[in-house]
Amino acid sequence: xxxxxxxxxxxxxxxxxxxxxxxxxxxxxxATAPSEATPPYVxxxxxxxxxxxxxxxxxxxxxxxxCKTEEAPNGFILEWLSNGVPLPxxxxxxxxxxxxxxxxxxxxxxxxxxxxxxxxxxxxETRPVAxxxxxxxxxxxxxxxxxxxxxxxxxxxxxxxYEPNWVYWGPGMELLQFPSSWDEPRVxxxxxxxxxxxxxxxxxxxxxxxxxxxxxSTGNLHLYPGDGEGGWLAPSQVGAGxxxxxxxxxxxxxxxxxxxxxxxxxRQGKLHLYPGDGEGGWLAPSQVGSGWQxxxxxxxxxxxxxxxxxxxxxxxxxxxxFQYPTDGQGGWSTPSRVGHGWDEMPEISSAGxxxxxxxxxxxxxxxxxRDGNLYSYANLGVEGDYSLFNQGQIGNGWNIFSxxx
Numbered sequence: 001x002x003x004x005x006x007x008x009x010x011x012x013x014x015x016x017x018x019x020x021x022x023x024x025x026x027x028x029x030x031a032t033a034p035s036e037a038t039p040p041y042v043x044x045x046x047x048x049x050x051x052x053x054x055x056x057x058x059x060x061x062x063x064x065x066x067c068k069t070e071e072a073p074n075g076f077i078l079e080w081l082s083n084g085v086p087l088p089x090x091x092x093x094x095x096x097x098x099x100x101x102x103x104x105x106x107x108x109x110x111x112x113x114x115x116x117x118x119x120x121x122x123x124x125e126t127r128p129v130a131x132x133x134x135x136x137x138x139x140x141x142x143x144x145x146x147x148x149x150x151x152x153x154x155x156x157x158x159x160x161x162y163e164p165n166w167v168y169w170g171p172g173m174e175l176l177q178f179p180s181s182w183d184e185p186r187v188x189x190x191x192x193x194x195x196x197x198x199x200x201x202x203x204x205x206x207x208x209x210x211x212x213x214x215x216x217s218t219g220n221l222h223l224y225p226g227d228g229e230g231g232w233l234a235p236s237q238v239g240a241g242x243x244x245x246x247x248x249x250x251x252x253x254x255x256x257x258x259x260x261x262x263x264x265x266x267r268q269g270k271l272h273l274y275p276g277d278g279e280g281g282w283l284a285p286s287q288v289g290s291g292w293q294x295x296x297x298x299x300x301x302x303x304x305x306x307x308x309x310x311x312x313x314x315x316x317x318x319x320x321x322f323q324y325p326t327d328g329q330g331g332w333s334t335p336s337r338v339g340h341g342w343d344e345m346p347e348i349s350s351a352g353x354x355x356x357x358x359x360x361x362x363x364x365x366x367x368x369x370r371d372g373n374l375y376s377y378a379n380l381g382v383e384g385d386y387s388l389f390n391q392g393q394i395g396n397g398w399n400i401f402s403x404x405x
Contacts, residue, residue: 043121045059045109045122045123046061047059047060047109047124048060050136050352050353051106051130052133052136053100053103053131054132054136054208055097055098056097057080057095057096057098057126058095066115067114069114075113075115076111077111078092078093078109078110078112079109080092081108081109081110082106084108084125100206103128104129104258105128105129106128106129107125107126108122108125109122109123110122111123127308128258129258130252130253131202131258131259133202133203133260134201134202134210134300134350134352135352135363136202136203136210137160137352139230144162144352145159145160146158146366146404147200148403149193149402149403149404150401151193153193153194155187155188155190155192156185156401157185157186157187157188157230158185159183159185188232189232195214195216195222196215197247198213198403199213199405201252201262201276202250202260204250204260206259209228211223211224211225212224212226212232218243219241219242220242221237221239222237223236223237244266244267245266246266247264248264249262249264249298249299251263251300251311251326252302252303254275254288254310254326255273255330258278259276259278260276261273261275262274262276263298265293265298268293269293270287270289271287271290272286272287273285273288289332292314295315295322296317297314297315297348298313299312299314299315299349299350299365301313301350301363301365304323304364305325305362306362307325307328309333311323311326319340319341319342319343319344320337320338320339320340321337321339321340321342321348322337322338338388342367344370345368345369346369346370346399347403349366349367349405350363350365351363351366352364364376364377364378365379365388368398368399368404370399371399372397372400375391375392375393375394376392376394377391
């Protein structure tokens with residue numbers, strides 16, 4: 001088994017098995033007579049999916065093949081809870097799609113087995129559900145999807161489909177993964193070359209669908225609300241004077257309020273936070289960095305460390321890539337150097353996890369080289385050089401695009 005797969009398997013087992021074997025370095029307590037036998041482990045049901053509006057959640061692992069019935073073909077019945085309270089009957093089922101009404105709530109599940117001796121297992125709660133971010137895609141399915149803009153101004157959507165696949169993970173246990181494949185691309189806009197910067201903040205107006213922002217040559221900022229089906233609603237202007245900035249990106253929720261924000265760098269290298277108000281407008285901006293003029297590219301990568309906070313990558317003019325994790329409260333955690341040679345990549349972007357699986361909530365980086373070959377890079381959360389794992393080539397001919405969104 002490869003290094004990446006081994007790391008994933010170790011993380012899965014550590015998360016679902018809680019008991020003596022999972023605790024190290026603890027001295028034994030004085031012997032006492034237990035009132036009842038202690039099980040060798042406690043099963044904690046893992047949830048597949050990200051806690052963002054538009055995401056689809058489900059159970060990520062099963063051990064209940066012997067409990068299968070006609071009513072419960074997987075051997076269990078799921079009960080979804082929000083802040084500890086069961087959701088309405090119409091929202092119960094094998095999958096739960098998060099809606100704008102879930103924002104700020106913590107989701108958990110009860111797993112009711114259908115064995116001869118029924119049991120109920122309780123999952124941990126998710127982080128508070130945040131606004132739909134870039135990883136939720138454009139077609140309302142919570143999928144890793146890409147938009148590419150050509151020099152001629154065409155906007156091309158690459159939808160992506162995930163198919164559930166139970167993978168053998170050990171005796172009596174399977175892991176749910178969602179391998180993905182590209183759907184047929186389609187043009188979803190023309191004339192986008194009137195903008196010199198186009199990016200996505202995720203859901204900016206609070207309707208649960210991801211949006212796009214574009215800056216024109218006079219510095220006006222325009223909002224194109226997504227319709228949740230890969231198209232657009234009527235645009236509107238949401239800012240002016242943005243031509244003082246030479247780089248603008250949408251990191252997602254930068255300050256931890258559950259609402260998506262925008263980061264902009266001025267020509268003196270100062271980095272400014274423009275918090276969204278969740279309704280297509282702005283709260284008061286603030287400066288959150290300086291010295292960023294040393295970078296020729298700033299990448300809003302989403303959550304690449306799995307800690308629930310947005311992360312930023314930046315490439316300097318020597319081709320060295322750095323990761324700047326955020327602290328989830330409008331500040332920064334310790335940055336690290338990722339690697340060199342990234343000047344070979346004309347475009348670096350991110351659109352969420354390439355493969356959805358339990359405990360793989362980290363967004364991947366994407367980059368295409370001068371030949372147009374597109375590669376996916378997983379972040380294993382290891383500090384220091386070369387923490388990105390090259391998952392291989394996932395496409396070709398991508399150098400027809402001036403930018404990925």
